Amino acid sequence: MDERDLGLTLDRMARQIVELLDPDEGDSAFALVGMQTRGVYLAKRLQERIKRFESIDMPLGVLDSTMYRDDFRMGRRQPVVRKTEIPFDVTGKHLFLVDDVLYTGRTVRAGLDALMDMGRPASVQCLVLVDRGHHELPITADIVGRIVPTMPGEEVRVRLAEIDDREGVWLVNHLSGETGTS
């Protein structure tokens, strides 16, 4: 997926979100929550597009689920805890939880637990740029940018201009190096 593909996919995902907004509930009933790190930038881009397409200001929160992970003691070093900042009350809100890649589903599980500790959202929908399969939990995405069938040894690498030196999505095979854009 190159820069253009990425932009088009995000356009489509933003429109899918807009489709799900219920005007009767008012704009303030809906909010985006980006998962650290790249989910945050994707959520920001979706927020900008929704504003551009429909003039709707959707609140945006930032969520780090490290404190809720179930695998952090399996590695030798502790993962860095990043910022969580939800500038609105999640209780009663319809939330769109945004992440870059859905793989085992464990990050989303941790994110859901974190959100539930902050209040009682009316609903949570999951958005991912790439669903690469191999889910280990009964978690799926409601809005998907692209489904990419992968092998367990491969890595889906999402790179965003905000924090990376290039933009796009790559499927990387650790044995033979990069296999190009997916």
Next chain:
Amino acid sequence: MIEQGEGLRHRHLLGLATYEADELELILRTARQFREVLYRRIRRVPTLRGITIVNLFFEPSTRTRISFELAEKRLSADTINFSKSGSSVSKGETLKDTAQNIEAMKVDMAVIRHQSPGAAHFLTQCVDAVVVNAGDGAHEHPTQALLDLLTVSDNFDSFDGLNVSIVGDITHSRVARSNVHALRTLGANVTLCGPRTMMPREVESLGVRVTHRLDEALEGCDVAMALRIQLERQGASLFPTLREYHNTFGIQMDHLERHPDLLIMHPGPVNRGVELASEVVDHERAVILDQVTNGVAVRMAVLYLLSGSVENRTGEDGE
């Protein structure tokens, strides 16, 4: 800057003398994230579920003990509290035997407060648990200095070139020692101020400025940390009277007026009218209660970062 997948190079927190700037910064960054948990609807995260922590307090302590206990509870760790009174220590058991008995009960981490310098280090040699020093004699009190650093960093953009003065009984202060190490590591200029009877010899070798005049210590100073005068130690007659101490080394309202940007800190508990005038304690530039809140956050961060090595007990020791 320490990034994802790296973390602390130490396995224990015995003192800050060996912690490098990137490790201190990682602890502070992590503490800011954990502090946010303290303001949530549910002030508890499941991060240390399944980890058992023993709090070994061989010396009386209220706020440090409560702060550690609260940090452990906020992280969902299982905790056991052990204090000197009413335990087998009062029956003559040695530190080593106490520690090994507790170890036999399968404890992952131990927080220790002890009257002897080096007690925390000694504990690392008797048990496999990860050890956190909560104050060992006049040696170090690393989590106190870390919470001081966090409080300073909330008020200033950088430690580099910051002027910090520590005022009081330097000789008997583990808080001063830990702060000197950490502040120097982060690039701050440290001045120590106190009566000659309370100033260790050759303390300049730590790279600090020494003065026996409060006015000199406060000139150009950004942060003044007053140390508690241990009234229980006053049999040693290190100064004539409390009133004289207050008049010579106590920070008073006219100091705040003459230094309009000076921030006042104190590790607590404060003796009002001794280290600080009562009005100074209540002044908006005294951030003593922020220090207390930051204490819980910093201890959460330390426990989290060190818990990574709990299940890697065969790894090499960073200390």
